[in-house]
Structures are given as structure tokens and as C-alpha cells.
Amino acid sequence: MSEKRQLHLTAFMRPVSLHTGAWRYPGSYPDANFNLKHIKSFIQKLEAAKFDAFFMADHLAVLNMPLEALKRSHTVTSFEPFTLLSALSQVTERIGLAATASTTYDEPYHIARRFASLDHLSEGRAAWNIVTTGNPESSKNFGLDEHVQHADRYKRAREFYDVVTGLWDSFADDAFIRDRESGTYFDPEKLHVLDHKGENLKVKGPLNIARPIQGWPVIVQAGQSDPGRQLAAETAEAVFCSPRDIAAGKALYADIKGRAVAAGRNRDHLKILPAALIIVGDTVQEAKEKRLRVDSFVHYDSAIASLSIALGTDASKFDPDGPLPENLPETNASKTSQEGVIGLARDEGLTVRQLAGRYGGYSGLAFVGTPDSIADELERWLVEEAADGFTVVFPFVPEGLDDVTQRLVPVLQKRGLFRSDYTGSTLREHLGLPRPNNRFFS
């Protein structure tokens, strides 16, 4: 009997809940994004549940929204990823530590160093989520008036990746001989000076840090645009994405794996991990009620603005507690988006207020049900090749996280879909990824 394919699970932890109503949910920690004691307890629970990794997104600005909406957001302040993950490396032993780092407003020498350092400190648990920075507010924090154009950002990102991985290979794995007798600390034959001179970047090297434990930290990519998918196919070992349903997931999965194979890569060396909100109840109905409840904590002002965007029309004039009016005005907004709202209203029988809470809270892919019903769905995504695992989004903390780690994970383990213990010590080993060779030394 061949072994079942295994799910990989990472936890989306910045913010600790993406749901904008989460901080007001009864029993939640309103300061969870920014209270180390809480974050320590979360990562320790995730490690006890044998999650592959703890994933920190990042923003290089306060989010770009009007102050009246911003003042309601629990995402406005959080720890910086490298400092936080380095701290967490000392209170955990196995779980991977993935940090987002921008190729748009930072320098490859800094990025290469910090990830190499984190990989050494954590004994091989670091991952780099390569992003180009899309928030136009960020450019203003880095001396620019205009945001860097999308195509330029991707060209720079691709070259940035080459430079960072080249810097990680500055020293051979066995360069440091530390021979007291002869007084030779490292073998100079095993040092490579990169001397990169490209279209966007000029970086001499070598990096002033030994080669990372994992050779290279695991490469993660999150783009879904065409250049984003191509960058992922060429470079990523894990892909964070947001398909809206299993059909979209299968298409995306096939597309990115196909591009990877076309680029000469092994399709198993790239794991597709869609983001998914998971809400667990004793019954499907109870889970749905939890979802309605957390949605209800999104302030109506913010919520109705989000619904208006999704509908392409001002929804604030509708009766909040009535159904979505039929015969919505024609708009030049996305027809798909408007149809999505209408379908959701019909399928779940939601009022305008409830729809607003959904769009203002979290409207991406969600699994809402019992541990068994959710396990069924996750297994289906795995078996039908829509995913190699998931980037789990928690609806509220700590309860929503405890529901996943204490109720869902044991079911997945019982079904043989998820590890009952770590079998390796590095993140590459958890994900089943090879250690890259040093391109300059064999």
C-alpha cells in the first residue's frame, strides 16, 4: 500500500487574524498582534500540532485606508517580522519561521544577511516570502512620490532573488576549517565573490555570514498575477495563493506546476498552499453561526463600504436588515464580483448587514463546519490536486486557533493526512524539499 499524500499546514499569523472583526469577538485578545506573550502561546500550540510553519506577512506602511476606517483596524500595529521570528526561534524547536521581505524597498545584501542569520539562529527553519510591495503608501516611506510600476517591480524581484541566493552561496558549506595550529580560520579557496552587475542591481559580495543551515532558506512566493505566477514557477518552493473555490484552485495548481516543469523544475519541489479561513463547530450550523457572529463585529461603516466596492454600487442606502435588493443598478464594476455577492446572499440567505460583515471581514476561501466535514474538504483539495496543503487563517484567537489545533488536526492525523510528529528538523525536511547545492562549489 502506497503512503497517502500528506497535507502541509502553515499558519497565517500577521495579523494573527485577517478577519477585521476578530479583535472584538468575545474571549479574543484585542492586542494579540502585538503582545509577545500571546504570540508565544500561539506558536507553541501550532508547534504542538506539528504545523509546518508560522507565516508572517508584512506591510511597509500603515494600511492605506481612511482614518475613520483605520481607527477600527487591529492590523495597524504589529511586530516587525525578523525581530519577532528571531525571538520566537528561541521558544520553539521545530516549526518553520517564514517572513515576508520586500524586494521593492530593501537591499539584497540586507535581506540575504537577515535570512541567513535567522536560518542559523533557528537551526534551519527560515523561509523567505518574496514579495514586491503593492501598497502605494509604502513608496512614500522610502523617499518616492510615485509607486514603482508593477512590471519593474517583478523584473527587480527576479534579479533580487538571483543576488540573494548567490550571496547565500558565498562560502562553501565546509569553508570554515578553524585550524588553530596553522592559524587558518577559513579556506580562501572556498569563498566566492559574487560581483553581480545586472540591470537593476549591482552587488559585490561576499556575504559576511556562513552558508545557511538549509543551504538556502525556503523560498515562498505569493503573487497571482501573470508575472507573479511566473516568478513563483521559476523560484518558489511554496506558493501562498487565494483561489476562491476548488475549481479555481485546480486551475491555479495546474498552471503554476506546469510553468515550473516548463522551467525545468521538479513539480514536487513546489508546494501550493492556498490561504483558507477555517471555522470549526460541533455542527455545521454552529460553525456557520460563529462565522456570522465574527462578521457582525466588523463596524457597519467599514463593512458597508466593502460591500459597496464588491457590488460596484453604494449599498449604504439599502435596508441593512432586509435582503439584498433585486434589480441592482448596472455598474462598471466587475460583473463576476457582483454575481458573487448575489450568489452568496442567495446560498446563505444573508441580509445586507450580514453580507456587509462578510465583505468587510474575510470573504476569501473558507472551510466552515465540523472537524470531519472540514477534513473531507481539505482531503478533496489534496486528492484532486487543487492544493498540497493550506495556509490557515484563523477567524479569531485564541479560540479559533485552538479549534484547529485541538479539534481539526487530530482528525487529519487519524486519517493519515497529516503528520503526528515531525520527522525532520529543518523546514525543508517538513516540506519535503531538497537542500540546494551551492552553485559555486560542488
Place this chain on the structure above:
Amino acid sequence: MSEKRQLHLTAFMRPVSLHTGAWRYPGSYPDANFNLKHIKSFIQKLEAAKFDAFFMADHLAVLNMPLEALKRSHTVTSFEPFTLLSALSQVTERIGLAATASTTYDEPYHIARRFASLDHLSEGRAAWNIVTTGNPESSKNFGLDEHVQHADRYKRAREFYDVVTGLWDSFADDAFIRDRESGTYFDPEKLHVLDHKGENLKVKGPLNIARPIQGWPVIVQAGQSDPGRQLAAETAEAVFCSPRDIAAGKALYADIKGRAVAAGRNRDHLKILPAALIIVGDTVQEAKEKRLRVDSFVHYDSAIASLSIALGTDASKFDPDGPLPENLPETNASKTSQEGVIGLARDEGLTVRQLAGRYGGYSGLAFVGTPDSIADELERWLVEEAADGFTVVFPFVPEGLDDVTQRLVPVLQKRGLFRSDYTGSTLREHLGLPRPNNRFFS
């Protein structure tokens, strides 16, 4: 009876020994710069001895020296400061964590964020050593062929400081009200947008992180040039410097404190902490022998090159085991430097080889003797206003560090010159520095 003035002690820990022969000393850890287990044990010993802070210098390149010398250097690889100090914040409780960060090749938004994050993670123990980057190799790692000019670097540094401290003040200390009932996470009246537009920097803000625990992390400065002293006088709360003897120390102390007073500051809110190598023996003679021994581990090729520079003449033709020849050739090198070598050779009766080891090893200020004789010297520097404390350089580790923490510190404590326990919890409290007001909110 008025209380005695107290010494402040910080530990210079990158590299863990500045002495280039240290890694070959018997019983030393050759990989100490890069082995977290060792570094954890060092910081825990320093905390047990109640040191004010653990200080990480930094380099944005492999050191600029020929490969034949470089291959003998234990300083070629080390952890990156932010990642290391963040990790160490979780294995210590009180000791300060000072990181060097360059204003030359980094962005104020990044620097402000990382220090704010470290200050929160460590509950108020962060310090920023503001440096302009002097190593010309660094510019080549950041896209530039030419090193940024000295005067330009200092102008940018001064403005960089204004921006970083302004970003730290983005939120009032009491901005985050997190009122579940009304759904208001923070008071928008307590958010300030910096919108800095200066000669060198344009940064909008606000910072996406709450105001640091200490208001601002402690500001450290290390420059000794005229613009460096002026920057220190205007901004620094601790000054790391390298006077060669007590006379030079007194002059520097008076100059920087005088400039601070002229800039309208309280002279006690700026602590002068000269770097000093400390070597402890049972007798003065034994301590001197330890020094000769560690000097002897500097490879002769490197050592004689350093001596040649100090003399301004090629010393490799001298008899290594004879005395320094009289009638050295005239040179255009610094006369003071040559006279320094001649004086040292005479005072300590050193051979050419021993002199070479000294100049190739560590030739800065050193206190070499018994715990009592060293305590006498440190007290004299304190009483005569040449220092408010010291940045201690260890000759080799762990032995040299243990000698300071276990033998010298108890003598200082017994004399009432150094704390027997921490009385505060933040680094500002250890150093006797006030918490800065928020410039935008009173």
C-alpha cells in the same frame, strides 16, 4: 554621606573578542562569534554580573583586507545584529541590547521599525548605535562604486536621527484604546503623520508600530571625528569611544559633555563609555603574561604588517626576536604613532615579534592586572571624569569574560562602584536616562 558615582559597564560582543589572536587561545571557542549556544552563555553570564548592556557592532561587508590576512580572521562571519539580539531577548530579562545600525546604507523607516520592535520584544532594553559606514567595501554591496563622503554621511546621519525619532513618536503612548464596545481600536487624534521632507530624506510615516516601551530606544554614538563628536553631543545618550590613556579620556569627556551642554542638554544624560580591553590575573605579572600569550597567537604575517603600519616602515626585515632597532628610518607616517611603538617597546621590554603581536592583536586602551589593581584604575577614570563607565573588550572567551564577571565585578560591587542588582527594568533605567517625551503629544 552622598552616594558614590556608579560605573556603567557594557560588553563589546561583535566580535566576541576584538583581539585577532583570541580564537587560537587555549580553551577558547573558535566559533564563538557564530555559535548561538556560546553567545547565550556569554550574555547570561553578563546579565548575572549586572552589566548594563550587550553591544553588537556591525559590518556591512566582509572586512576590507587581503585574502591572505582575511583567512586568519575570526571576525569574517557573525550573526546579523537584529536577528541575534531579538533571539537573545528571549533568554535574558534585564540586560540592555545595543545594535549598530548604519545610516549610510539603510532606510529610516526600516531602522525605526526594527528598533521599535526590538524594544517591545525585550520590554524596553533596546539601544541604537548610530553609525555612518566607513568601510569602503560596504558601498560595493549596495550598488555604489564610490564610498559616500564623510561630510555627506554625517549630514545624512543627523537628519536620519530626526526622522527615526520622529517615526517612533507616530503614536501617543496612550493611543491604543481597543474599545470593543464602540469598535475603536485607536484614537485617531493620537496618531501623527511625520511627513518629513529634508535635504537627504523624504519619509511620510506614520510608523506601523506602537511607540517603543522606552519612548525611544537609547541612542548610542561612536564617532570620534569632529562631526562625530558633535553628532554625539546633540543626540547620543551613551558614547562609545577609544581614548588611548586617561589624559586623552579626560579631554574627550570634557569636550563631548561641553558640546552637549552648549547644545542645551543635561550633561548627566550622556554617558561616556570608553572601550577597554580587560585582562585579569592573580598577579599583575600573570595578567601581563596572558596578554603576551594571546598576542603571540596573531599570525606573524598579519602582525608584522600591522606593526609596519604603526611604524610607517617595513618591519619585516627586523629580527623578530630582537629588540626594536634604534635609529628607525624617517617616515611620513604619523610621528605620534611611531613614538607610541618606541615607548611601548621600552616600557614593556618587548621584542619585534611581541610588538607585532600587540599591534596585530589589540593595541587600544587596556587594563591589565589583578582585580584590585584594575578596580583602582577604573575608579580613577570615574572619579577624575575621564569616563562614566566602560565598554569592555574581552581578550578571549570564555576565560577572559569569566575573569571579568566573576573576579573583577565582585570587587567593583564591594567598593560600591557597581550595582549588585538591577534596580530598574529598562536600559534607560540602568543607565539613569530619562524617558523622552513624545514631541507631538504631551
